[in-house]
Amino acid sequence: MFLSFGTNVATLTQDESVTFNAILTDPDGVADIVGGTLRSTDESLEFGVFAAAGQPGAYSISLSWAQIHQTEPIEFAGGESPRGFRAVFFDQGGNKATDELTLDLVCAGGAACDGSCTDLAVDGLNCGSCGHACDGGEDACEAGACAPALSRCINFDEGLETCTAACQSFGETCAENACGAGITTRTFNNLMWCEDDLNGANKIMACDEPQMWNIGARAIKCCCTDTK
Structure with a gap:
């Protein structure tokens, strides 16, 4: 079972990294724990494998913004996007333990398009919405509309x-x-x-x-x- 599951930061933005920390115990001893992976909340995507983190029963995994985007594309408007993660661990008997958390992905410009933070009000390559490019190029967007x-x-x-x-x-x-x-x-x-x-x-x-x-x-x- 999980004793704790958390991150070292509450929010994450482009070019930053986050570390997920999990501490577990097992009725047969922590040596009975086989290991675990970090997945999406529906477990359809896997971000990576937890590594032992010093003390028995402690595990961690670090991911960059780019690695998260590579597994599950980052694209949002409105300043931030909550992203759910699930830690999945097994013991030698095949017993499964899971825990979930939410990490806020944020951009100072208010939006992320294809994994890059931007401002939809002035980005001529993503003007008003992601992927809407202005004929005049990257500097041709004013107040979210192409000039x-x-x-x-x-x-x-x-x-x-x-x-x-x-x-x-x-x-x-x-x-x-x-x-x-x-x-x-x-x-x-x-x-x-x-x-x-x-x-x-x-x-x-x-x-x-x-x-x-x-x-x-x-x-x-x-x-x-x-x-x-």
Whole structure:
């Protein structure tokens, strides 16, 4: 039977480790205890094997945040996530003893995505929710929503004459003079330059203003709300 089962810390965050300590006794003597493992509360997952910890009947196992994530993915919002653990021990007669505890996994930024602490309000790779990436990249998230970003390249022969029409074709809305240093459009000599983002010319213009397709502006990117 368990005399005690606990941890050396009450909470755990990224890059930290926790030690689980168990002390048991047995009617036939502690030498009759075969050993134990640390598992999930439903015992479907195993985190590792307890090692003898000095005095007879004492056992421990240390796990890092990364090791816990590897066994059971860490992902949550709201600042913390209680995680249950069960210690399972056996004696030589096959008798089983179990005990459980809960450890709070916490992140200062309020959330964890794929095992990494983050702030969903400003993380452009996890904007508003885990896995929701902004077109504008990791710095394009404001208050949990993606900021406007330049669209994919639009070639002159696609029949999209305004940025309003172009953004609508993506299911988004044109954001007038809201990208970069305050632009609506970036023009390029050709589609290849556009796709490589080379030698673009920034333009301040209205969303409904028709594009002036010419030899120096055969492809464009439009500033669109990132609403996907």
